[in-house]
Amino acid sequence: MPGTVLLLAASPLGRGRLVDAAGVLPVLAAVAPAVLSGTDTANVVELADPLEPQAVLTRLRAAAAAPGPLTLYLTGQLHLDRRQHRLHLGLARTTPATVRYTALPWQWIREELRLRSAADTALVLDLHADPEAWRHLTERGLDCGPHTAVYGRVAPGAGRRRPAEPVYMKTVATLLRSGHRPALDVLHQQALSRVPEETRGNLLLAHAGGYAPGFSTAGGFVPVPLPGAGGPVEGLPPAPPVPGPRLAESAVGPRGAGAAPGSRGADPHVAISDAVQGGRHGEADSVAARYEQEAVRAYGAGSEQALHWSEVRADLAMFAGDPVRSCRAWLAVAETRLGAGQAVDAPAVEAAVDRAHHQWARIKDTARARELGPALARLRLSVPGRRSGALENVQRQLGRLQAAQ
Incomplete structure (x- = not known):
């Protein structure tokens, strides 16, 4: 099965540029697609200094939905x-x-990759952070989600008179031009060994997926907080504390039937991803539904554990080509989050309403669209989202549907 590679190099124009991000693309483009992907063949998408967050999201979403392994060089x-x-x-x-309006929320990257498994999804990163972002990172880490392998570095961007060079990514690209792609953890270590001075004091990210990602600096390992582990995950409110041996379960939902107490069996996201890629959409939804029910029983319908599986099922309906079911599920997620006291501009709330809106626009059955439109319009009144005119769009389209009765 062919792989997919997304080469994304982005940085602001003018004095706000901390790194010459696009300068790495010619070096990466010289690497054979199959080597970039680690597969026999690969499709490569290149984005150089894109202008619009929504355009990047569209390309990212398409890459995340493609079958086969996915590697993002960012x-x-x-x-x-x-x-x-x-x-x-x-x-x-x-x-x-x-x-807030012209940059790409990091949460969007995390969200688009969350249905994939770490076995076939990897991020290779060379990032620089402005002073405020750097302070945030040193306190909270960079949350890329539990189902993505992540390798790379984040460097502080302060105190430079000219944009920095993405030396880590250029070194990775140079190593790959040999025609061989080693395991990513090996590639990461090889790159760092070639540029030790340039990466001194950076945040070094290296984990193969799972439920305890972290980063290291010259001072040692710093854990990235997980729900219930003493701090919030980026973009999500803290979940209730979960005692030690059950920490891993809290990130994926309750244990499957028959699992030993305190153990974590096979990651259900892998089975779901495999089913979707095989066209077995009913099977994928059944697995997710079982975990959703177990999460509701164990943690409550409004818990992050249950809502995670509700969101998974909403996306699965989209993959199955059922926008009615997907829209209905996203509306329910948004209403549950708001009912639990989450802010109208919280990323998880905005994402749920945006996705409900997106799926509603794809509904061909006018009766179903008329049925769901008023609920979406009510949500848009309190959750307008980042794109201007979203509420007006719903009201205008709903008016057309009602006039057509």
Whole structure:
């Protein structure tokens, strides 16, 4: 099965540029696609200094939905949204005052990859962070999700008169031009050994997926917080504390039937991903539904554990080509989050309403669209989202549907 490679190099134009991100693309482009992917053949998508977050999201979503292994080579710089204190990847038009509207929320990357498994999903990163983002990272880490292998570095971007060079990614690309791609952990160590001075004091990310990602600096290992582990995961509120041996379960939902207490069996996300890629959509939804029911019984319907599986099922309905079921599920997720007291501009709430809107627009059955439209319009009144005119779009389309009765 062919792999997919997304080469994304992005940084703001002008004085806000911390790193010459696009400068790495010619070196990466000289590597054979199969070597970039680690598969026999691969499709490569290249994005150089993109302008619009939604355009990047569209390409990312398509890459994440493609069958087979996925590798993202991401070079750029991180900024902190001063209002919500969320990490964003700066794009060409990003300025400190417009991060919320012109940069790509890091949460979007995490969300688009969450249905994939670490066995076939990898991020290779060379990032620089502005001072506010750097402080955030040193306190909380960089959350790439539990189901993605991550290798690379984040460097502080302060105190430079000219944009820095993405030396880590250029070194990775140079190593790959030999025509051989070793295991990513080996490739990561080889790259670091070639540029020890340039990466001194950086945050070094190296984990093969699972449920305890972390990063290291010259001072040692620093854990990235997980739900219930004493700190919030980026973009999600803290879950209730989960005692020691059950920590791993809290990230994926309750144990499957028959699992020994305190043990974590096979990752259900892997089975779900395999079923989707094989076209067995009913089987995938059945697995997710079972975990959703167990999470509701164990933690409650409004818990992050249960909501995770509700969101998985909403995405599975999308993959199955059922926008009615997907829209209905995303509406329910948004209403549950708001009912639990989450803010109208919380990323998880905005994402749920945006996805409900996206799926509603794909519904061909006018009766079903009329049925779901009022609920979406009510949500849009309180959750307008980042794109201007979203509420007006729903109201206008709903008016057309009602006039057609």
